[in-house]
Amino acid sequence: MAKVKNWHLGRDMEYVYEENRPKRQWSIVFDLNKCIGCQTCSMACKTTWTSGKGQESMFWNNVETKPWGSYPLGWDVKVLEKLGHQEWKKHEPYRGKTIFEAAEPTETTVHFFPTDEDWMYPNNGEDDCTGNVSHGTHLNLPHDQWFFYLPRTCAHCTYPACLAACPRKAIYKRPEDGIVLIDQSRCKGYGECVRSCPYKKSMYNPYTRTSEKCIGCYPAVEQGYQPMCVQNCIGKIRVMGFINPPWKARKDNPVDYLVHQMGLALPYYPQLGLEPNIYYIPPIHANREYLTQMFGPKVDDAIKQYKKIKDDPRTQGLLVLLGSTDRIMHSFDVKHGVAYGYDEKGDEIVSVPVIEHSYERPRYDSKYEAVRNNTP
Amino acid sequence: MRIIFSLALVFGSVLLADIKAVKTTTDLSKTLPADSVWKDIPKEPVNLVAQYMVNPKPKVNHTPLIEVQAIHDGQWIAFRLTWKADSKSEAGKTGQFSDAVAMQFPVKEGSPPPIFMGMKGNPVHIFHWRAQYQKDEEKGKPEMKDLYxxxxxxxxxxxxxxxxxxxxxxxxxxxxxxxxxxxxxxxxYQKNSAVDEIVAEGFGSSSVIENKMSRGHGVYDPKQKTWTVVISRPLVRPNGSVLKPGQNGFMAFAVWQGAKQEVGSRKAITPNWVSLQILGPT
Structure with missing residues (x-):
């Protein structure tokens, strides 16, 4: 076991291999306050990558309704239960154990193998609220009864459990963009990655008898385009970019800005120890204890920060850039009420007004002697 | 226990069993487990232990014993392997794994490489039989409709x-x-032989080589709860291991119990090389 730096935890941790960060790291930020659970991302991914035989129940991108939904069934509660109760005090490093540190001596991680049936109900729990809304209930914040949508891809972790667990070393992390891939020519379908990934984003294909996973749409990324799930997001809730570790963060990098500069976006289940590279702006009206379990103790600050966006034109500008271009934004700027996105060379690829122009017309048009109304 | 095995690696092989391949006149290129040729061949018990070198490891040794019979006809050598298995598992669906057995031979002459699948520059030659591959050979590769x-x-x-x-x-x-x-x-791809031939230079380095010769056939007896598998191979395998009558060589075994979720490094193994004597005129 090597000691590696995990900045999500604020401490060093044990991992099978030495720390070896890629030149840059693929990353997605999702604003969960805006996800409408339309599953367009799931279908964009499905039709692009997993329409073959043996992939019938395979969703590299899925959207599940929290807290009742999950794909595969109960993945989150099972891995948390296996890991056991762990403590994480606010403003302190995580003192609990990761899935690597809590592993039995004969294993690489704390893990479980979902059953075949667990993969067959990706819509399980969809749109289910935490409980019934009874007569006389009025609106409270945070909401008494709540749910939110959680879109998930592979997190192309800095410390992938799938890669650590593969006895054939058939899984590798690309140095150029940090995308984690299963070498389809070497995989023998042992399923150790399926067993060990706590997010359950390695999946077994019984037709090819190999394991498969989200490839981060690397052919698009190599050409400067965002993955299909991001490009096709109807709610414009997500942005793909390259995240730097906090000690190399750049204020004009969209992902660095949301994660490091503003502390708005947080990794999910960081306590598992993988340093996952998908980040979420937490849903501000959901139950806070649940959010703390999922996003860690920084969730309070993230929500406070989110509520300040109404007075922050720069963050507003970045959030309107989400979903406004298919290209990968390497930097952004907001000036004179317009948000700009730039490519790697610094050339402008998109510009969006931060506030849409609107014009209010008088109710009575004296020229045409007509009354205007809003009837379409 | 680990120290003892490690010492054995350092100081050479502690031979736990002695397999003798008797010469026969029967053509062994197509021999099966129930053939009469096996009737009078003694069974050599070989003890296995749970793989203990790399993670993940099995917590329990599901296959403490494998019985080995060996014969050769001057061209081919055949091994009849018997072990206890509570149930038959041929894999297929997600989370199902296949019963399997493997025999390992050093490629180079002289003292054998580390038992754990050889080392860089000193490879091993493996014959890996899987119930799943045998099903492929007999019935074709399953379609999704066959599995579900x-x-x-x-x-x-x-x-x-x-x-x-x-x-x-x-x-x-x-x-x-x-x-x-x-x-x-x-x-x-569809397997046209129940046996994969593999070369490896250490754990996790195995790669399948083209197999046109070796054959394997297994029969599961649900009453006795026993697998009996025959693997036959030519004595001489160019670019692989070469066995010669009169030679004192080495071999090793591994068994996977699919129903017990054994696959990859979750297996029972011979902790040391086993002696293989090929009897008969050179």
Whole structure:
């Protein structure tokens, strides 16, 4: 076991291999306050990558309704239960154990193998609220009864459990963009990655008898385009970019800005120890204890920060850039009420007004002697 | 226990069993477990331990013993391997793994390489029989409908065609929808032999070599709860291991109990090389 730096935890941790960060790291930020659970991302991914035989129940991108939904069934509660109760005090490093540190001596991680049936109900729990809304209930914040949508891809972790667990070393992390891939020519379908990934984003294909996973749409990324799930997001809730570790963060990098500069976006289940590279702006009206379990103790600050966006034109500008271009934004700027996105060379690829122009017309048009109304 | 085995590695092989391959006149290229040729061949018990060198390891040793019979005809050598298995597992669906057995031989003459699948520059030659591969050989590679009879997929894009412009894809283009196949992974193709021949230079380095010769056939007895598998191979395998009558050589074994979730490094192994004497005139 090597000691590696995990900045999500604020401490060093044990991992099978030495720390070896890629030149840059693929990353997605999702604003969960805006996800409408339309599953367009799931279908964009499905039709692009997993329409073959043996992939019938395979969703590299899925959207599940929290807290009742999950794909595969109960993945989150099972891995948390296996890991056991762990403590994480606010403003302190995580003192609990990761899935690597809590592993039995004969294993690489704390893990479980979902059953075949667990993969067959990706819509399980969809749109289910935490409980019934009874007569006389009025609106409270945070909401008494709540749910939110959680879109998930592979997190192309800095410390992938799938890669650590593969006895054939058939899984590798690309140095150029940090995308984690299963070498389809070497995989023998042992399923150790399926067993060990706590997010359950390695999946077994019984037709090819190999394991498969989200490839981060690397052919698009190599050409400067965002993955299909991001490009096709109807709610414009997500942005793909390259995240730097906090000690190399750049204020004009969209992902660095949301994660490091503003502390708005947080990794999910960081306590598992993988340093996952998908980040979420937490849903501000959901139950806070649940959010703390999922996003860690920084969730309070993230929500406070989110509520300040109404007075922050720069963050507003970045959030309107989400979903406004298919290209990968390497930097952004907001000036004179317009948000700009730039490519790697610094050339402008998109510009969006931060506030849409609107014009209010008088109710009575004296020229045409007509009354205007809003009837379409 | 680990220290003892490690010492054994350092100081050479502690031979736990002594397999003698008797010369016979029967053609062994197609021998089966029930053939009469095996009747009078003594069974050599070989003890196995749970793989203990790399993670993941089995917590329990599910196969403490394998019984080995060996014969040769001057051209071919055949091994009849018997072990206890509570149930038969041929894999197929997600989370199911296959019963399997493997025999390992050093490639180079002289003292054998580390038992754990050889080392860089000193490879081993492995014959890996799987119940799953045997099923492939006998019944063809299962289609999704064979694995999941009640499944009802709407449409596979690679199979779609109509009477008009869409004529359907040729075999090569259809493979794009099966990444394992498109990458040329032997795992993803139909197995025409129940035995894979593999060369390895250390753990996790195994790669399948073209197999046109060796054969294997297993029979599971549900009453006795026993697998009996015969693997026959030519004595001389160019680019692989070479066995000679009169030679004192080495071999090793591994067994996987699929129903106990054994696969990959979750297996029972011989902790040391076993002596193999090939009797008869040189």
């Amino acid at each position: 009879p009640n499944m009802n997929p709407d449409m596979y894009p690679m199979e779609f065609k109509d009477s008009g412009h869409v004529k359907g894809l040729n075999a090569e283009k259809r493979e794009v929808y099966s990444p394992g196949k498109a990458s040329g992974n032997p795992q993803s």
